[in-house]
Amino acid sequence: MNMIELEINGIPVSVKPGTSLINAAKLVGVKIPTLCYHSDLEPWAACGICVVKVEGSPKMLRACATAAGPGMKVTTHDPEIVNVRRTVLELILSTHPNDCLQCSRNRNCELQTLAEEFGIREVPFEKRLRDLPVDNSTTSIVLNPEKCIACGRCAKVCQNMQGVWALEFIGRGEKTRIAPAADVTLDESPCIKCGQCTAHCPVGAIYEKDQTREVWNAIEENKKHCVVQIAPAVRVAIGEAFGYEPGEVLTGQLYAALRRLGFNAVFDTNFTADLTIMEEGAEFVRRMTEGGVLPQITSCCPAWTDYMEKFSPDFIPNFSTAKSPQQMLGAMAKTYYAQKAGVDPKNMYVVSVMPCTAKKFEVSRCETMTSSGFQDVDVSITTRELARMIKQAGIDFRNLPNEEPDSLLAEYSGAGTIFGVTGGVMEAALRSAYFLITKEDLKDVHFMDVRGMKGVKAAEVDIKGTKIRVAVAHQMGNVEMLLNQIREAKAKGEETPFHFIEVMACRGGCIGGGGQPHGATDAIRAKRTAGIYTDDEKSVRRCSHHNPMIKKIYEDFLGKPLGHKAHELLHTGYQERKVYKK
Amino acid sequence: MSKNKLPDELLRFIDEWKDKRGNLIMVLHQVQEHFGYIPREVAFEVADLLNVPVAKIYGVITFYHLFKLTKPGRNRIAVCMGTACYLKGGEDIILELERLLGVGINTVTPDGEFSMEAVRCIGCCGLAPVMTINGEVYGNVKKAELTKILKKVKGGK
Numbered sequence: 001m002n003m004i005e006l007e008i009n010g011i012p013v014s015v016k017p018g019t020s021l022i023n024a025a026k027l028v029g030v031k032i033p034t035l036c037y038h039s040d041l042e043p044w045a046a047c048g049i050c051v052v053k054v055e056g057s058p059k060m061l062r063a064c065a066t067a068a069g070p071g072m073k074v075t076t077h078d079p080e081i082v083n084v085r086r087t088v089l090e091l092i093l094s095t096h097p098n099d100c101l102q103c104s105r106n107r108n109c110e111l112q113t114l115a116e117e118f119g120i121r122e123v124p125f126e127k128r129l130r131d132l133p134v135d136n137s138t139t140s141i142v143l144n145p146e147k148c149i150a151c152g153r154c155a156k157v158c159q160n161m162q163g164v165w166a167l168e169f170i171g172r173g174e175k176t177r178i179a180p181a182a183d184v185t186l187d188e189s190p191c192i193k194c195g196q197c198t199a200h201c202p203v204g205a206i207y208e209k210d211q212t213r214e215v216w217n218a219i220e221e222n223k224k225h226c227v228v229q230i231a232p233a234v235r236v237a238i239g240e241a242f243g244y245e246p247g248e249v250l251t252g253q254l255y256a257a258l259r260r261l262g263f264n265a266v267f268d269t270n271f272t273a274d275l276t277i278m279e280e281g282a283e284f285v286r287r288m289t290e291g292g293v294l295p296q297i298t299s300c301c302p303a304w305t306d307y308m309e310k311f312s313p314d315f316i317p318n319f320s321t322a323k324s325p326q327q328m329l330g331a332m333a334k335t336y337y338a339q340k341a342g343v344d345p346k347n348m349y350v351v352s353v354m355p356c357t358a359k360k361f362e363v364s365r366c367e368t369m370t371s372s373g374f375q376d377v378d379v380s381i382t383t384r385e386l387a388r389m390i391k392q393a394g395i396d397f398r399n400l401p402n403e404e405p406d407s408l409l410a411e412y413s414g415a416g417t418i419f420g421v422t423g424g425v426m427e428a429a430l431r432s433a434y435f436l437i438t439k440e441d442l443k444d445v446h447f448m449d450v451r452g453m454k455g456v457k458a459a460e461v462d463i464k465g466t467k468i469r470v471a472v473a474h475q476m477g478n479v480e481m482l483l484n485q486i487r488e489a490k491a492k493g494e495e496t497p498f499h500f501i502e503v504m505a506c507r508g509g510c511i512g513g514g515g516q517p518h519g520a521t522d523a524i525r526a527k528r529t530a531g532i533y534t535d536d537e538k539s540v541r542r543c544s545h546h547n548p549m550i551k552k553i554y555e556d557f558l559g560k561p562l563g564h565k566a567h568e569l570l571h572t573g574y575q576e577r578k579v580y581k582k
Numbered sequence: 583m584s585k586n587k588l589p590d591e592l593l594r595f596i597d598e599w600k601d602k603r604g605n606l607i608m609v610l611h612q613v614q615e616h617f618g619y620i621p622r623e624v625a626f627e628v629a630d631l632l633n634v635p636v637a638k639i640y641g642v643i644t645f646y647h648l649f650k651l652t653k654p655g656r657n658r659i660a661v662c663m664g665t666a667c668y669l670k671g672g673e674d675i676i677l678e679l680e681r682l683l684g685v686g687i688n689t690v691t692p693d694g695e696f697s698m699e700a701v702r703c704i705g706c707c708g709l710a711p712v713m714t715i716n717g718e719v720y721g722n723v724k725k726a727e728l729t730k731i732l733k734k735v736k737g738g739k
Binding site: 165167168170172181183579 | 622635644645646
């Protein structure tokens, strides 16, 4: 490849064609300030803070949207450029509230950071706040348009990455606001609650619905028996809130922290990930051998479930009826564990900690979420909310010992932990499906073809002569292409191109979830992913069906996969929903 | 969404433009021409027919001043506020019309007869100040004539 040679601040640098000036500058140790730019998205040059001078150009150019050219001489910082940037910042601040202390993004806000770096002490422009109401209509996400700086990241994420189009620029000029179309609330809009808007917002304009108060109240209430579960992807990201590198596996410290917060029992969603595989794997084998509807499609991602019910209800028969691990744990806690521990499920309060905002929606998604006779999971909080609770409790996370969870609903195999990454549910299912079909165990449990960041991954797996064609999609906007492939084959009367499909709404899977610590980029997702695979490699047991506590729960309580009791407690259904509620 | 809110001529137009570049603006123009604004249910139907997200349609119709989301009056008054008309007293015309109609700018009178908006230069600065009613141009408008003009327009219907 011909490299492009240019000079940035007099320093020669050589970059691949198409490299933006922002990324070229990083190579010579220069950070150009940005607000609207995000490495997940194509640049659209909205904010103007990244302007630079390029010799020969009569005006300053935006470094995010300008590709490095041969022989370019770029100046990234001089008094004039810094002044322009300062003005951009002052104009944004003139329409932005000064309530940083009460903001969900306090000390973690890109605008606040820039204001600090530029040493802004006063704003010469008249303060003009926009008196627009907060939209807290959904179970998961709060939109506060007053704090919006109209950078557009959330809308671009919602439209281009996720293909949902719940958010759009409404209006024009200084009246531009980001909102759902057609005068509806977020809850009435196509929003799937994935929360990628909240993960990408540079400020506190769109954020997770904070439910930590509810959790504190439950813990403080003496009558309540509070149990908690943590999802696979939480353990490799929570550390970022306490100064660890992304991807550090902190399971033991998390168990310790949760116990110190006051939970009566600490469980692990990885256990019910194994349980999901038992049910979903059995369901798949049944569909394969008894001529059921194929492909089977995974359903453990609630944002994806919501998307499918709204946009692609023709795939309802393809959806695995197995509940997600979060919901299975709730159901098992309020039945199996309640019996064993002698606790009245009426007094039990189940909290889950998820990398996800859509999980808040899932806890009351439909009537099967109360299979125990009570709401199976009472409240679902995000990784970000848990980090805040740990800090509020004065727990020195970095100096916690490794502790063990409570045994009944916590032991997990490597298959359970990889639910947290794209391809993980598929890989876990294949590890057990192989056993279910052949009655033999795999010698090599790794399915490398379903791993990695490619938007859609397809592979053929040979299970002793039975060829299984699988596909994995992540980042919601990638799924439609895959579904269309299946629709086309169906319309032509051809055999289905795939037998089994895994879909996760967020880029990289749950490790890149909308409830994870802010600032995820592909580099950070890669580290979190590596953490998950490390956890898998370190596991003594790599397949869900080898988990002794899974064997025990079937022997003691559930009977067999897809059996009567399992059906009642561990399976759900789907229904077509309107894209716009009104 | 209930189907077939659209008259045949619009459906034919949409069919013709369906796969062409820039079709959304063209179709929205026709819709606005037909209804005088973009009714919500029609926006949803156009989204369906052109296979574009509803949000994209609202992005476009709220961006361009020309597209209206609410039904205008039976008689549509547009007062020019281009540079020449502004200097020649366009604003006075608006104030007087507001007084006569009893409603402000961008609002429909309670009887549904009139709605008024301010527009940018309509290209006949020599006649400033200018206004149009239902597309008909009135040049060198004087405040004192407005009552008569309104009466005539209303009576003519």
